[in-house]
Amino acid sequence: MLVLTGAFAMVFFYAPLDADQGFVQKIFYVHVPMAIVALFGFVGGGICAVMYLRTRETKWDMRSYVTIHLSVILAVGVLITGSIWARASWGHWWVWDEPMLVSFLIVFLLYATYWPLRFSLEDKEKQARYASVFAIVAGAFVPLNFTAVRMAEQYIHPETFATTTGGMPGKFALTFVVALIGMTLLFFTLVKYEMASKHATFRLRALRRKLAGDDDDLMLTGRSAAPQL
């Protein structure tokens, strides 16, 4: 939070105004780091899913679940802030012939089906296995999708890491990097908190079952989209 607060202070007091877009370009420092962290989070969820399929340890399924959960929350932020920026820059809340916007929406909608998929499976082992396969396929789709969009000819969305146009000037780049580090640290902190919360919940449930002398795991937990430890 400290790094992110520092980054936002840099956005308004250090980074200069953009020559083309003016003050509206300040949205870039919250929109793009959120998008990058969300996309890497989706890929990270896929990597954790690979680890689950290799080891069959539930902790990897839990990591995959939590990472995807937080990435989807960030993706909601990306869509809303992107829409606000589009309205200010292009005069429209949404542009359907803009590949970057539509492709991000597709990725978001794809991951929105992750919870219904998990919830539809009652058997916990099967749930973890199917969800892992989904996370791997969807995680592989993210960089492919991004590359395809970069290669698209019709392109009005600004490029963040354009090398042909010289990239970002120093003060813009420094502010952006600090904002990206802050967003990444925030993401890992929230992943850690959510993991700790889930662990505590499941340990308490196990303890309650033990005290009640109930050996049937499914009787008290019921159906849930979240992994069971």
Next chain:
Amino acid sequence: MLPALPLDEAGKYVAAAYLVFLLLLLVYVAIMASKLSKIEREVVEIAELVDRKTADPPPPPPPAPRAKAKAR
């Protein structure tokens, strides 16, 4: 792309974008806080359950049959 908006008009869009981020974070923290309070309640319930179990010792096992005593 439209020409750059003047500061007074651009300001509301920038503020809205940063507020959306803050709001998302606050909603997430609020949900986590409610989950934490639920965990706290469960800890209290389990502690009470443990107290009750330790306060009421298990009933003694039934006495062994006194076959020899009866024979006397």
